[in-house]
Amino acid sequence: MASTSPRRSSGGDPPSPSTPLISSPTSPASGPSGGGPLGRLTSLRGAARFIRRTGSRRLMREPSVAVRETAAEHLEERQTDWAYSKPVVVLDMLWNLAFVAVAAAVLAASTGESPAVPLRVWIAGYVLQCLLHILCVTVEYRRRSRDADQEGAGDEDFKLSVVKHLESANTMFSFIWWIVGFYWVSAGGQALSHDAPQLYWLSIVFLAFDVFFVVFCVALACVIGIAVCCCLPCIIAILYAVTDQQEGASEDDINNLSKFKFRTMSDADKLAAGIAAPVGGVMTECGTNPPVEHILSAEDAECCICLCPYEDGVELRELPCNHHFHCSCIDKWLHINATCPLCKFNIVKSNLDREEV
Numbered sequence: 241m242a243s244t245s246p247r248r249s250s251g252g253d254p255p256s257p258s259t260p261l262i263s264s265p266t267s268p269a270s271g272p273s274g275g276g277p278l279g280r281l282t283s284l285r286g287a288a289r290f291i292r293r294t295g296s297r298r299l300m301r302e303p304s305v306a307v308r309e310t311a312a313e314h315l316e317e318r319q320t321d322w323a324y325s326k327p328v329v330v331l332d333m334l335w336n337l338a339f340v341a342v343a344a345a346v347l348a349a350s351t352g353e354s355p356a357v358p359l360r361v362w363i364a365g366y367v368l369q370c371l372l373h374i375l376c377v378t379v380e381y382r383r384r385s386r387d388a389d390q391e392g393a394g395d396e397d398f399k400l401s402v403v404k405h406l407e408s409a410n411t412m413f414s415f416i417w418w419i420v421g422f423y424w425v426s427a428g429g430q431a432l433s434h435d436a437p438q439l440y441w442l443s444i445v446f447l448a449f450d451v452f453f454v455v456f457c458v459a460l461a462c463v464i465g466i467a468v469c470c471c472l473p474c475i476i477a478i479l480y481a482v483t484d485q486q487e488g489a490s491e492d493d494i495n496n497l498s499k500f501k502f503r504t505m506s507d508a509d510k511l512a513a514g515i516a517a518p519v520g521g522v523m524t525e526c527g528t529n530p531p532v533e534h535i536l537s538a539e540d541a542e543c544c545i546c547l548c549p550y551e552d553g554v555e556l557r558e559l560p561c562n563h564h565f566h567c568s569c570i571d572k573w574l575h576i577n578a579t580c581p582l583c584k585f586n587i588v589k590s591n592l593d594r595e596e597v
Contacts, residue, residue: 307472311475354436363439372410376407489575489587499527499558502521502541503521518538519535520542574587
């Protein structure tokens with residue numbers, strides 16, 4: 241368990257840091273008619289907590305699970321930021337406006353059709369949900385784009401509260417409205433395809449798209465959740481490639497951290513040092529004279545990010561909180577998030593406090 245402090249490895253494992261349940265920012269309505277890329281995905285942290293509850297002792301150690309919970313929290317925060325980026329917002333609004341335009345065209349072209357069930361009412365309700373979704377996205381995007389000053393903070397909070405309630409109402413209504421539409425189409429049967437073919441097929445397309453969108457969101461959340469749990473270095477590498485480097489620690493901040501080289505201990509070395517307990521190896525700090533060494537237990541000699549044991553000669557990075565990881569793993573993480581993935585210790589604030597002292 242490479243997350244444990246190397247200076248304490250000769251004793252018992254320290255208690256694992258708890259992961260606070262941070263509520264993620266609000267996202268637009270995710271009901272079927274929300275219909276855009278801004279639909280809220282299933283919680284990624286839930287997958288990490290599920291692994292903690294059901295099989296953390298069998299699959300991975302407690303610090304490794306804590307790292308993945310932190311990564312899931314970071315992904316959820318990024319998810320909302322990306323969802324309200326200008327290209328995604330524009331795409332989402334164009335997508336929903338296309339639904340509105342198609343529905344208006346079909347309603348205008350089908351004035352002579354007489355369906356046995358009120359399909360026009362259902363399509364009109366579907367259009368209303370799309371317009372409400374566009375309104376919510378527009379208000380939230382403008383709120384995020386505008387630099388809120390102290391005087392307008394109260395107004396901003398009131399607008400946010402209204403938008404949140406509107407989103408929740410739209411989500412609930414869209415779910416109920418989908419069930420109503422499915423019931424009406426089923427109740428009308430094949431007669432609808434003869435009496436009102438345009439309204440019938442438009443309703444079928446809208447219902448089918450809603451199902452596809454929900455399945456896609458759930459599947460994508462599952463894939464990301466599995467990747468966070470099983471292939472976290474891949475997720476970090478992707479975030480490192482697409483993230484603004486100014487959002488995390490700078491290159492200088494990372495280079496100021498202690499760097500170590502790991503070497504395994506042979507039985508002869510253990511005997512000479514008088515060590516009887518299982519030992520994973522020794523961390524030797526680079527660039528120090530005399531060399532500073534820390535003996536790691538067998539459980540400590542593992543990177544909590546990639547879950548790989550430390551190999552002989554590999555370079556390690558130790559944070560001020562005494563947690564250590566592979567240099568290649570932790571450096572990319574710190575570029576996107578300047579906090580320790582285990583205890584959330586902020587290395588940038590630590591460096592600033594050290595400079596002030």
